[in-house]
Amino acid sequence: MSEKFITDLKRTHSCGELTLADEGKTVVLMGWxxxxxxxxxxxxxxxRDREGLTQVVFNPEVSGGAHSEAHQIRSEFCLAIKGLVRPRPEGMLNDKLKTGGIEVYVDQFEILNPSKTPPFILEEWVDVSEAVRLRHRFLDLRRPEMFRNLKMRHLSAQAVRAYLNEKGFLEVETPVLTKSTPEGARDFLVPSRLNPQAFYALPQSPQLFKQLLMVAGIERYYQIVRCFRDEDLRADRQPEFTQVDIEMSFVAEKDVMELTEGLVAEIVKTAVGKTMKRPVPRLTYADAMERFGLDAPDMRFGLEINDLTEIMKEVDFKVFRQVAESGGKVKAINGKAMAKLSRKDLDDLTSFVADFGAKGLAWVKVKPGGEWQSPIAKFFSDGEKAKIAETLDAAEGDVLFFGADSAEVACEYMGRLRLELARRFELADPNELCFCWVTDFPLVEYNPEEKRFTAMHHPFTAPQAEDVELLESDPAKVKARAYDIVLNGSEVGGGSIRINTPAMQSKVFNALGIGEEEAQEKFSFLMDALTYGAPPHGGVALGFDRLVAILAGAESIREVIAFPKTQKGGCPLTQAPSKVDMTQLLELGLRLDSVK
Incomplete structure (x- = not known):
């Protein structure tokens, strides 16, 4: 075997393109x-190479030498072969492959590099732990499934740039080493060697910089940008992630939302060849919570949540009545035709909602003639049962689920129950792409741990004009000029119209408990910029990893990221994060305390 790349063979085709039209050609293929x-x-x-697979044949009658040496070949050996394209024998065609009608008879080949036995088979849908795959990610990425995901990501990124370039946007890079500002999650901090005891922060988003670009008169900016958040991870989160960041001057909500729809439609068309239904339906935050329990509703199926609070104020069942009369909510879902749920299934669902704060889950099975089968049936009169059944449109074979608690808790666990029922009964079409907009979010939410209001999106979101007077008296009632775009129950993008005057920004800071001194310390550059004729502006950020993952049918965004981190934030391939040399720490003026 040669120690260097062969010089007498030149690759002529990929392993995924030869057909019967190439019969009789002498070709050179390279791959694994x-x-x-x-x-x-x-x-x-x-x-195999990244484009596909071709069957090659070593025949002693064609080349005895090649046939003799072919006995050395093992899985994942890197090879170069030269040979003649021939049709496969009758009855041996493979309709599943583009190259399934031909094979290449080898007259010359070379082992470019042998391979150790791989730790797992490099084929589609391999059954191996994710830990092993991530440890050997350079092998995992050879699998056709993973290559398709990365190619889809590439094509989607190209679609973003082509669409926004055509719309007059400029791609502008913003700093990765920046100032630590409160934006909702923990910052990753980077010590500065040249400025002892001072730190940079890796950006959670380019939010402030893109607003400064609007002040600078750029008018239309975008960036496919890396962002960093030091937060607890799950399937759709990574400590470093990518978003499509967009900002526009002289716009209102409608302008940003229409542009976003056009962009997402282009991504969908490019990535999966589908036409996105437009215009995308819109519902308010209040409506989403009322009907679906969550602010990112999956609208591919029914099972909408009903509010029975007023009805329950009149019933004799004390558990529901007390919640209804004390300002809480009584919610219900009609599980259509779910009579096959066993008592164990119902107990499992009760345990499921307990993880989301539920103190219990009441249920009713509707039997023939409208009779109730339930532990709570004895607490309701026939008239009350009939009224509830009419409100829920209950019929024989349905299972009714009831939740009673504060509005926030009841919405949360009934919304989660709705998703779990859809999962168990496979109610959501996995091939459907169902988008919706959620608008009119609250500007702030109360944080009981910090005992103050915090921004639901970020502190630079503009309040709706009619609610400005409530900023001082009742901030919880102020609605924001904010909007999220949701796909199949996952938020894939969010944005808002921004505050563009220092007076309004100060009012919002005050509502959030950010005093003048803190505002100047952390946001002086923004406050200063707003005094120089900052235009009205707004934007949106799309979660690029999450959007591509959904389009690829992947359960985790790790499936569409080349080298992702685990749920503990580690990289099994490189073993990051890792300890560093003491010399490096001393140069930065840092020391590590002993861990007890």
């Missing part, structure tokens, strides 16, 4: 041996 099959007289090797 997917598998080798020795049939005695003939040796077959499936040669």
């Amino acid at each position: 041996a997917q598998r080798r099959r020795d049939h005695g007289g003939l040796i077959f090797v499936d040669l």
Whole structure:
């Protein structure tokens, strides 16, 4: 085997393009041996590269030398072969492959590099732990499934740039080493060697910089940008992630939302070849919570939540009546035709909602004639049962679920129950792409731990004009000029119209408990910029990883990121994060306390 790349062969085709139209051609292919099959007289090797797979044949009658050396070939050996394209014998065609009508008879080949036995088979839908795949990510990415995901990501990014460039946007890079500002999550901090005891922060988003670009007169900015948040992770979160960041001057909500719809439609078309339904339906935050329990509703199926609070104020069942009369909410879902749920299934669902704060889950099975089968049936009169059944449109075979608690808790766990029922009964079409907009979010939410209001989106979101007077008297009632775009129950983007005057920004800071001194310390550059004729502006940020993952049908965004972190924030491949040399710490003026 040569120690350097061969010089007498030049690759002519990929392993995924030869067809019967190429019969009789002498070709050179290069790639990896997917598998080798020795049939005695003939040796077959499936040669794979990123574009596909071609069957190559080592026949002693064509080349005895090549056939003899082919016995060395093992899985994932890197090969170069030269040979003649021939049609496969009758009855041996493979309709699942583009190259399934041909095979290449080898007269010359070279092992470019042998391979150790891989830790797992590099094929589609491999059944191996994610930890093993991430440890050997350079092998995992050879699998066609993973290559398709990365190619989809690439095409989606190209679609973003092409669409926004055509719309007059400029791609502008913003700093990665910046100032630590409160934006909702913990910052990753970077010590400065040249400025002892001072730190940079990695940006949670380019929010302040894109607003400054609007003050600078750029008018239309975008960036496919890396962002960093030091937060607890799950399937759709990473400590470093990518978003499509957009900002526009002289716009209102409608302008940003229409542009976003056009952009997402282009991504969908490019990535999966589908046409996105437009205009995207819109519902308010209040409506989303009322009907679906969550602010990112999955609208591919029904099971909408009903509010029975007023009805329950009149019933004799004390558990529901006391909640209704004390300002809480009584919610219900009609699980249509779910009579096959066993008592164990119902107990499991009760345990499920307990994880989201539920103190219990009441249920009713509707039997023939409208009879109730339920532990709570005895507490309701026939008239009350009939009224509830009419409100829920209950019929024989339905299972009714009831939740009673504060509005926030009841919405949360009934919304989660709705999703769990859809999962168990496979109510959501996995091939459907169902988008919606959620608008009119509250500007702030109360944080009981900090005993103050915090921004629901970020502190630079503009309040709706009619609610400005409530900023001092009742901030919880102020609605924001904010909007989220949701796909199949996942928020894939969010944005708002920004505050563009220092007076309004100060009012919002005051409502959030950010005093003048703190505002000057952390946001003086923004407050200063707003005094120089800052235009009205707004924007949106799309979660690029999450959007591509949904379009790829992946359960985790890790499936569409080349080198992702685990849920503990580690990289099994490089073993990051890792300890550093003491010299490096001393240069930064840092020391580590002993861990007890």
